[in-house]
Amino acid sequence: MIDKGKPRGMTIAELQKGYQDKCFSVKEVIQSCLQHINNLDNPIGAFITVCNETALEAAEKLDEGLGRGEDIGPLGGIPVAVKDNICTRNIRTTCASRMLEHFVPPYDATVIKLLKNAGAIVIGKTNMDEFAMGAASCTSAFKKIRNPWDFSKVPGGSSGGSAAALAAGFVPLALGSDTGGSIRQSASFCGVVGLKPTYGAVSRFGLVAFASSLDQIGPMTRTVEDCALAFSILKGRDPLDATSVEYDGVFDYANALDSGVKGLKIGIPGQCLEQVDEEIAESLLKAGRVYQESGVQVEWFSLPEMDLCPAAYLVISSAEAATGLAKYDGIRYGYCTEAANNPDLDGMIRRNRSEGFGEEVRRRIMLGTYVQREECSSYYQRAVSIRNKIKNAIEQAFKRFDLILTPTSPVLPFEPGDNKGYLYNEARLGRFTVMANLTGIPALSLPGGFSRAGLPIGLQLAGDYFSEDRLLRAAYCLEQRLGLFMQTACVEGDEA
């Protein structure tokens, strides 16, 4: 039998070593992983679907391969939790929405194929904000998610289930999706690492769209090293996604992490200290000092365009969502109203959409529909204008700096009732993260400290297009120097 808590809480690297040294079989790992989820996830709510049978079957196959001395792949035997807006063949994919509660995709998303080819095992589908719309994981149609660090707090959103599954030590790897900061903000609230790659670096084929020009799938892990390894598997051009691109960065991230940060230039926007929780500001300043001590040149600069981003983000993402979600009419598949003998097709579609979508989703569709009206098109044009402004500002910034350092969120993990209700207030929570989506640059959140109350604080590093290698290297340096990853592996309260 495996030690208590082991392999729970292990990283990818540790599991790999364990397989190498024959400490445990894949089946044992997967069994233990499933057991933990089934026993402990109830109060947390990280999972919508747990793949008990298929995961064990896959594990047995890999064990047979191992027995024959075969290479089981770079992620061989690694359990992975997948956000429930990424299509998995014959595994229900709900987007945490009534609309897709019983939807079973006929195909695997490209990232799922890549993970499976690398030997990873899909352990379950994680809870999230409905259709990824939200910043606190409070809009799931099925259940709330609790932050494993403090059950009274939200895990961030919209990839809250993936982040919580990592923080609870259920899995070493999870997939999230990031439209305005979903990966990074929930990583930050749960004290884990989350990467939103360069737009186009990872295929979106099979990701249920929220806003196609902003969406990006990315890895979430407990260490930067794991994140680098996972990203190296996920990235690459996909002929099924016309917006995906040939990645011309360094391939072997995990091995490149050690090459150091000396000589790098990091910029911190002055705006990061305005309207930011004091403890978060302290962490930011501390990180700046750590970098300086490591031979990085740290400078403050001004990035006023950042404050325009939330409004532009809301308009653009909602406009794309309004058309992107038009396919859900509930008459061919998906949620269908109980009042089904309503003979009027139009009325039925209206009912299906009003009952099948939650309040948050309906609200965004409304906004997106409104700004696309011809007489209101200037709002959309203005949002595009802001998008171009921030893009230019970022390009200028990267002429001076290699990386930009900010907090991930201006606030600490809050209680479910807080910050709720007003779209704009929620969008303001993403004011450090959305710029990466609007411009397409890569950005990563990593643990930067803890509040006095013991809540995780996340810091964000953003880099120029296709500079994930540099981003990961700088993150690795900070992680090692802060030594925080040692604390993130496990949560208490699981003795029962």
Place this chain on the structure above:
Amino acid sequence: MIFETIIGLEIHVELKTSSKMFCACSTQFGARPNTNTCPVCMGMPGGLPTLNQEAVRLALRAGRALNCEINRVSRFNRKNYFYPDLPKGYQITQSELPLCENGYLDIELDESEKTETETTLGKDAPSRCIKRIRIARIHLEEDAGKLIHPENQPVTLVDYNRAGIPLIEIVTCPEAISPKAAVEFLKELKSIMEYTEVSDCRMEQGSLRCDVNVSIRKKGDEKLGTKVEIKNLNSFKEIQKALEWEQLRQQKLLRTSLPEQIIPETRRWDDIRGITVPMRAKDGARLGCIAPEPDLPLLDLNDSSMLHFLEESLPELGAQKRNRFVSRYGLSRYEADILTKSKQLADYYEDVVNNGAHPKEAANWILVELLRLWRMSEHREIPVAGQSLAELIMLVDEGEISRNAGKTVLSEMYETGKDPRDIINQKGLAQINSENEIKKIVEAVLDQNKNAAADYKKGSTKAAGYLMGQIMKAGEGRVNPNIAREILEDRLNKL
């Protein structure tokens, strides 16, 4: 009051690709329902469009053949409406930045259609004139699925085989033309789409569809009248009838001073009653299409992999071919016109000529005999090989068989696909050219028709004709008439 009819056309042309516009499903017509489908064209969650390169190539060909300016950078948009034939809830189309703009097509019209703007063709074809129809834009878009409404059932059936088939929409500028001229334009357009191999243009399969806009204004007015759109037009004939009917309807309303009864609306052509009727809007409620399609990058022809699409040479088009047929083969304009109406026929004609038939004779045979047979049959392709028809024409020219026998042989060839020589041998249709044999027939006929011979002697030319007829009859039509005539005259003069 003199009225002027303004007509605008919106033509949807299915592009001749193997796979769909945005996914790799087959475009084959007539497949079992929903068999040419996948998560992308069914609008499943997570599906993404990928643009078919061949669709772009064909759209560019169409644009160049219609003298358009090509936009080096164009963009796709989402046109949103809720209707079950649209699996994604929106159609991917090009609304703000189409691939092609500002083109035109010159058509030939009868002089009677001439207004101020046309150019007379002059002495080349004095009764014809040229009218330029301007083309506003050509853009790429995807087709919708097909809906069936079975009788007495509470359901509508959806077939997504057609969903995602690549289309171009060709939009003309509103022009002051007659319904007949509009149809002339469509015929010419169809011919060009076929010549460039952009489309099959099979109207009965819906691969060429046309909606029309009609408005009427007082001649001399600057402002356009209220525009009415007509849909459900399934053939050129119906289009002309619908335009004529709608023109009359609007004129009547204007004459009776009820112009306010002309409202901007969509009407449907009822081909059984022969009238247009108001149509319920499909769904007026559209979200609009301001936002670009974020799943597709800009279509940028400056990319090295695209530039060659612009340089690719275009095939000879109908009008060019017609002129060449006149100058090279010595055909009349009328003959050349008919032969070049479809690329298929024009290619066939040239095949026959290239196989040795005299160009003028080949035209005659095709236009008179072959087209008659073709129109009566169900064949889509001409079932007689060009080489075989050339052989037949040469056999007639060389006097191997008579012209009449030739017609019989052609019918047989059409039915069976057999070689002309085989048919001639089998049916014993070879012409009798031997003087001895013919003499025998002539003698026999004269023996049996002594009275007629006597009449001839008395100076009746009619009698000679009668005797020739009898000779041909006796020879079962195979006797070489020239030789027979010589022998007959010789014999009669010697009487």
Place this chain on the structure above:
Amino acid sequence: MDIDQKTMKHIADLAKLMLTNQEASQLAEEFNHILSELKGIQAEQANQPDTSRIQPNMQYLRKDEIKPFTDRKALFQNTRLEQDGHIAVPRIPELE
């Protein structure tokens, strides 16, 4: 332009959503707030550059080759109602 309850009801109509009066006025207020943030910004002219594009001059077009989706059964496993290979939906009034 200030958004009112009536506008919201109309938008809901377009988006095929049902909306109570109260929801409508609440959304109107909220949207006014969001969009007021954008009032000061100069609108971008049409034909703006494509901001979603990172690598310029890269066209990924698909070759015109047929690749059928083979798992036919899975493709229709979510379909509510099938009839003779068709997807059946509540009867649509024909367009007349």
